[in-house]
Amino acid sequence: MLKSLGSYRKTVIFVHEWALAEAVISTILNVAKEKGAKKITKAEIKIGTLQQIEVDVLTFAFRELVKNTPLEKTEIKLKPEEVYFKCRVCGVRWNFSNATSVLGREKSEAIHFVPDLVHAFIRCPRCGSPDFEVVGGRGIWVEYIKISK
Amino acid sequence: MGRVHKNFKVRAPDPRLAIIDERLKNVKRIFVVVSGKGGVGKSLIATTLSLILTKRSHSVGLLDLDFHGPSCHFILGAKGAMPTEEKGIIPPEVHGIKFMSLVYYVGDEPLPLRGTEISDTFTELLAITRWGRVDYLIVDAPPGIGEEVLDVIRLMKRSEFLIVTTPSSLVLKTVSRLTRLLLELKVPILGMVENMRITETKLVEEHAKRFGIKYLGPILFEYNLEKCLGNPKKLLRTKFTHNIKDIAKEIS
Numbered sequence: 001m002l003k004s005l006g007s008y009r010k011t012v013i014f015v016h017e018w019a020l021a022e023a024v025i026s027t028i029l030n031v032a033k034e035k036g037a038k039k040i041t042k043a044e045i046k047i048g049t050l051q052q053i054e055v056d057v058l059t060f061a062f063r064e065l066v067k068n069t070p071l072e073k074t075e076i077k078l079k080p081e082e083v084y085f086k087c088r089v090c091g092v093r094w095n096f097s098n099a100t101s102v103l104g105r106e107k108s109e110a111i112h113f114v115p116d117l118v119h120a121f122i123r124c125p126r127c128g129s130p131d132f133e134v135v136g137g138r139g140i141w142v143e144y145i146k147i148s149k
Numbered sequence: 150m151g152r153v154h155k156n157f158k159v160r161a162p163d164p165r166l167a168i169i170d171e172r173l174k175n176v177k178r179i180f181v182v183v184s185g186k187g188g189v190g191k192s193l194i195a196t197t198l199s200l201i202l203t204k205r206s207h208s209v210g211l212l213d214l215d216f217h218g219p220s221c222h223f224i225l226g227a228k229g230a231m232p233t234e235e236k237g238i239i240p241p242e243v244h245g246i247k248f249m250s251l252v253y254y255v256g257d258e259p260l261p262l263r264g265t266e267i268s269d270t271f272t273e274l275l276a277i278t279r280w281g282r283v284d285y286l287i288v289d290a291p292p293g294i295g296e297e298v299l300d301v302i303r304l305m306k307r308s309e310f311l312i313v314t315t316p317s318s319l320v321l322k323t324v325s326r327l328t329r330l331l332l333e334l335k336v337p338i339l340g341m342v343e344n345m346r347i348t349e350t351k352l353v354e355e356h357a358k359r360f361g362i363k364y365l366g367p368i369l370f371e372y373n374l375e376k377c378l379g380n381p382k383k384l385l386r387t388k389f390t391h392n393i394k395d396i397a398k399e400i401s
Contacts, residue, residue: 023168110254120260120261131261147156
């Protein structure tokens, strides 16, 4: 199954995407149960680009994990969100894409697992401070779910 | 006329929170080593306690929660170990202990995190780490009563707290604040450990009594403990370990 996904990189990442997909599915099911939903028609998932989650790999994990659950026929929409940082010292805002080519594989893998580790590896491009905040595109979250009662 | 189905758009909480209980479901007991004050020996006690329980054939996990100053890896001599990835992260076994720390990813780099970032990092770690079956998960908490301690209480709901202090009235001032907080939040307290005792004193024992907490006894100050860092075999032969064995018997 994994081999059909292609490259070694995808295989490595897949295992982490699985954990994220599990967390998202548990959340949707919990919310639907709490709200007394009869049907979950749609779920929109936002994926921050900081964590470098591969959308096709995550889609595969969802497809496998929703089998035999109330989410089997739910439309799951995955939407990427650009990562933005804001320096708390000088106020500059900047975006950060393609972490692997900038930081190398080891560091970008670390950020993939725990996004806030980015504070160990990058600095504000204007003043060099490590004191910046991730203002958008940090991790993975459920933007909303559509249910019918 | 067919039934009318109403459609609702609803918000959902942080997905990581939904999976944490699942990740910890096969962990029998969680011991959190806390103090409030730094430099009292929390990491050495947490690591040595983990080694002792492992020697007693228990399955043990050790989580270094001190993101700003991790040190359990140094005490264990955990060179070259790295988590494996299997539907999340599986901590490597270091001297028989399932050991998890951010040090695997950041090495000796400083990790300047603020409050919410600490909270996010901790949540992420709990959400992705697969401990499997564990009898005791020992958590080495950083000094203070900030994010890490509050998040342990919020996210690791079965936690039991082991308070570490030294027989110094200065340290006890801070330890008292932490103790009051834990009592106010009604979380289970295993007891209070008196570390680095040099002379006979009843200071900590009386302090524990005043709060209605079990006094777990003294650990005598040992000058050559420094030489045992990074060498668990040597560490296990010290009087320090001998004292912690008595404490382990009391709490496990």
